[in-house]
Amino acid sequence: MANIAAKRIKREIIEVVKGEEGVLKLELVNNAWTDLLGEIAGPPDTPYEGGLFKLEIKIPETYPFNPPKVRFITKVWHPNVSSVTGAICLDILKDQWAAALTLRTVLLSIQALLASAEPNDPQDAVVARQYIENEPLFELTARHWTNVYANGPTVVWEFNQKVQTLLEMGVDEHNARVALSTYNWDVEGATEQIFS
Amino acid sequence: MSADSDMEYSDNDGDEYDYYGEIDDCDMETVDQSKTDPEYFLFSCLRVExxxxxxxxxxxxxxxxxxxxxxxxxxxxxxxxxxxxxxxxxxxxxxxxxxxxxxxxxxxxxxxxxxxxxxxxxxxxxxxxxxxxxxxxxxxxxxxxxxxxxxxxxxxxxxxxxxxxxxxxxxxxxxxxxxxxxxxxxxxxxxxxxxxxxxxxxHPQLRFCPGPNCQWIFRAWVRQGPRRVECKGCELLTCFSCGAPHHAPTDCATIRLWLTKCADDSETVNYISANTKDCPKCQICIEKNGGCNHMQCGSCRHDFCWVCLGDWKCHGSEYYECSRYKEDPNLASDSQHAQAREALKKYLHYYERWENHARSLKLEEQTLASLKSRINQKVMAGEGTWIDWQYLWDSAKLLKRCRYTLQYTYPFAYYMDNGPRKELFEYQQAQLEAEIENLSWKVERAETTDRGDLENQMDIAEKRRTTLLKDFLDIHINNASSSKI
Missing domain, CATH: 3.30.40.10 (Zinc/RING finger domain, C3HC4 (zinc finger))
Known part of the structure; x- marks a missing residue:
């Protein structure tokens, strides 16, 4: 079976390279055809615009009869992506997988997921709550994360300063950002949570 | 166990034993079971073929x-x-x-x-x-x-x-x-x-018996409310509607709530009740993590005695008396902690009784087994035949049935709203419980007590059980359908 997997992966890499989207990348991590690195560009007119997001792709031995395991390596602030592990909540990676689907369609679907979040079926409950309760703040936070982790263009000075405040207290940068994002950028709330 | 029990009944075959088991309730009258048994439910028990x-x-x-x-x-x-x-x-x-x-x-x-x-x-x-x-x-x-x-x-x-x-x-x-x-x-x-x-x-008419490695399949036509089906193979009582263990008078949704609650909470609850108490001054929940009974509240620094919850100052030489136990329980009872503790107390009250009857039921199984060997000895020694001792066996079976229902009255009561209906229910529950304990006592000493006395007690206990079920099982089903209007 691993035979089919290898053959498929070869074709799928060619398919992505040939593809005209210019927004996808797919490359091998080792020679075993089991670990791949994907990259997608943040879709335009979203808080992820201008960012490049790396994905870890693991091919099971039973591929393509079972879905690949995909997670974000680049940190993302999105209701359907875990801000801690990068795990993705997407139907085609679970029960809606079909053997005829390819990694190209998977990458495109993840890109589409970035453009249209589904907060009612969340992977990250904290992000989803912010999305529902305060969408402008969610967008700004997502933009800030895109800027910091995915080389996005929009710098949010206010947020950078708040992170800096916590850094001066000796808090790790990423932990500080997570705490601030979780507490809607309320420095007091975030500090309390970190030091409790 | 059914296989070997059939073996033991070499005097009369398995069917006949069933026949006796059925007949003791209605005492030689041919009564329509659907009228006398509030839990009566038409079903069949089928093999895979x-x-x-x-x-x-x-x-x-x-x-x-x-x-x-x-x-x-x-x-x-x-x-x-x-x-x-x-x-x-x-x-x-x-x-x-x-x-x-x-x-x-x-x-x-x-x-x-x-x-x-x-x-x-x-x-x-x-x-x-x-x-x-x-x-x-x-x-x-x-x-x-x-x-x-x-x-x-x-x-x-x-x-x-x-x-x-x-x-x-x-x-x-x-x-x-x-x-x-x-x-x-x-x-x-x-x-x-x-x-x-x-x-x-x-298939809406079919359900696998949930017993371990059991191959039997129930067939019935109604899937609503508590419906008792008994497996021919493993004798397990199951609710046909929901597949949980049979749970009359409690309804399916309530028993699911109760079972999940017990699965989620029982360990936590056990720990909390065993290892924590509320500070008598500020009501904060305190975990006892050392052997010393002189406690100091981490929140308000109040010194008190773990055993009696009294002020430690009064504990000098007279430590072991701890006579101050009867403290006013209404102290700051509106605080959140007190309320949580009160809810916990309520749950524990029902949970402990539920657990206790479950344990008793297991012990009743042992009684049943030992009774069987005692009857066998008697028969072998020529003291009468199986037919003469059948009533003993029936009494133990009946006891098991009563205790089973009693166990499932506790989740029912836990979720009931306070009011006259609950009072009535708890009154009947207490009556049933009392008669069951009487019966249990008499069954354990069955050979020395009077047969008439035992049969009388059996009758009373079973009447209590059916009365409770008649009053609350039927009405409960009606309520379930009408209360949603």
Whole structure:
């Protein structure tokens, strides 16, 4: 079976390279055809615009009869992506997988997921709550994360300063950002949570 | 245990024993059971072969009527919960709709030419044309890929709902198509086992006995409210409606709530009640993590005694007296902690009794077993026959039945709203409990007590049980349907 997997992966890499989207990348991590690195560009007119997001792709031995395991390596602030592990909540990676689907369609679907979040079926409950309760703040936070982790263009000075405040207290940068994002950028709330 | 109990009853066969077991309630009168037994429920207990026959009848009926293969009939029956007559009627009205609903046909016809037959979209190979096959949707894939697909799905326990391999295609693969691609005998067998399980699960009249390794299947016609079914094989009592252990007078939704609550909370609750107390001054919950009983509250620094909760200052030399236990429990009872503790107390009250009766029930099993050997000894020693001692056996069986109902009254009471109905219920529950303890006492000393006395006690306990069920089981079902208006 691993035979089919290898053959498929070869074709799928060619398919992505040939593809005209210019927004996808797919490359091998080792020679075993089991670990791949994907990259997608943040879709335009979203808080992820201008960012490049790396994905870890693991091919099971039973591929393509079972879905690949995909997670974000680049940190993302999105209701359907875990801000801690990068795990993705997407139907085609679970029960809606079909053997005829390819990694190209998977990458495109993840890109589409970035453009249209589904907060009612969340992977990250904290992000989803912010999305529902305060969408402008969610967008700004997502933009800030895109800027910091995915080389996005929009710098949010206010947020950078708040992170800096916590850094001066000796808090790790990423932990500080997570705490601030979780507490809607309320420095007091975030500090309390970190030091409790 | 039924097998060896049949063995032990060499004097009279198993059926006769059942006959005696039934008759003791109604004392030689031929009474309609549906009137005397509030839990009476019509059901049958079937073997796998009988169920297979039953399912095959539906399959045959449908495939003959609609002129389709038995495999397709299975897919459709599964989708329509085995209501063959409804399928036939609907099929006459609109055959296409039935086929689409049961996913025999795709909802949107596949555009011709979308799947090229030069290479297989799954493995990217280019096998000869004749080694391609497709379901009704027309998505062609090579036979090797189909068999791999089926192997992976079967290994994951999927059977009836295996789908086409194309993207967003929900057409289901019928049995004959799957089997024509699966050659390994072990895999074929596994597939057919899963199919059968899936068929029973999707059939509203059937339910597997949940007993471990039990092969019996219940058949009944109503799936609402607490419905008692007893397994012929393992004697387990199950609720046909929900599959949980039989739970009258509690209804299905409540018992589910209760069982999850117990599964979630019992360990936490045990820990909290064993290891924590509220500070008598500020009511904060305190965990005792050392042996010393001189406690100092981490929050308000109050010094107190863990045993009596009194002020530590009064504990000098007279430590072991701890006589200050009768403290006013209403102190700051509106605080959140006190309320939480009160809720916990309430839960514990019911949970402990529930657990206690569950344990007693297990011990009752032992009584039953030892009783059987004692009766056997008597019979062997020539002190009467099994028929003479039958009443002892019946009394122990009856005790078990009563205690079972009593156990399930506790979740019922826990979720009941306060008021006269609850008072009535708890009154009846207390009466039942008292009679059961009396009976339990007499059963344990059965050989030395008077037979008449024991039978009288049996009668009282059973009357209490049926009265409680009559008052609360029936009304409860009516309530459940009318309270939602």
């Amino acid at each position: 009988e169920v297979e026959k039953l399912l095959n009848e539906s399959i045959e009926l449908l495939s003959n009527n609609l002129q389709i293969t038995p495999s397709l009939a299975k897919v459709i029956l599964h989708a329509y919960e085995w209501n063959a007559q409804e399928i036939i009627n609907r099929y006459k009205e609109n055959a296409n709709e039935v086929l689409i609903f049961s996913r025999v046909k795709p909802c949107v016809p596949t555009a011709p030419g979308t799947s090229t037959r030069t290479h297989c979209a799954v493995c990217a190979n280019m096998p000869p044309l004749q080694s391609f096959s497709a379901l009704t949707c027309g998505h062609s894939f090579c036979n090797d890929c189909w068999s791999m697909h089926f192997e992976v799905q079967i290994m994951q326990g999927v059977s009836n709902t295996i789908q086409c391999m194309a993207q967003e295609c929900e057409v289901r693969a019928p049995e004959d198509f799957v089997l024509s691609h699966v050659t390994k005998p072990s895999l074929r067998e596994r597939y057919q086992q899963f199919m059968f399980k899936d068929h029973v699960k999707s």
